[in-house]
Amino acid sequence: MTAAQAQFQLDQPSVADGAAIWRIARDSKVLDLNSSYSxxxxxxxxAATSAVARDETGEVAGFVTGYIRPDRxxxxxxWQIAVDDTHRxxxxAGELLDGLITKVAAGRQVTTxxxxxxxxxxxxxxxxxxxARRHAAGVERQVLFDAGLFPDDGHLSEELYRIGPIAPAA
Structure with a gap:
């Protein structure tokens, strides 16, 4: 058992967690902040393709949001992953990713x-x-959205990381 597994409980997010997730995203100062409504x-x-980590008091300590690609x-x-500053x-973050892939793969065939x-x-x-290393998976990288596509000044290009095929965590 890792330190993160011993200290935090992974859970499916509920609507009541939305505000905490928004605050963690905002405070990360790295993520593109979406509206609180989103x-x-x-x-x-x-919620079925996302996860939160709760601390010993039940508060959200981190989150990962995701979705299944409709065409794949x-x-x-x-989509986003962040850990509250006090819990970094x-x-x-690695436990959230591993937990999410385990959760989602339990209900469907996820390879990437x-x-x-x-x-x-x-x-x-x-x-x-x-x-990718923990899951014995390859990584392909390419620019998905060039900086010129973004309407806001100063947004860097977004590089696509495609990781797969996924093997169970060791």
Whole structure:
């Protein structure tokens, strides 16, 4: 059992968790912050492909949101993942990813995980490359959305990380 597994309980998010997820995303200062309303909808409509980590008091300590690609039912897209500042450094983000793939794969054939990461986000790159190693999976990278496609100034390109085929965690 890892430190994160001993300290945190992985759970399916509920609508009541939407505000905490929004706050963690906002406070990360790395994620693109969506409206608070969108996090409430996410917790309602995509709870089965998302997860939260709860601390010993039941508060949300971290989250991962995802969905199954409509045109690729074997692909789980990880939309956002973040850990509250007070709970970083325990391997919780990796536990969230591993727990999510285990949960989602239990109900369907998931062989691939996709996510996008900006070139300056070394922490996310390390997180997903480590996930790929733990699951004995290859990683393909390519620019998915060039910076010029974004209407807001200063948004970097989003690089697609396609990880698979996924093997169970060791």
């Amino acid at each position: 996090y409430l909808l996410w917790c309602r409509d995509f 039912p074997d692909t789980l897209v990880v 450094g325990h391997g919780l 995980v996709e996510t996008t990461i900006t070139p300056d986000n070394a922490a996310s790159q390390a997180l997903f490359l480590s996930f």
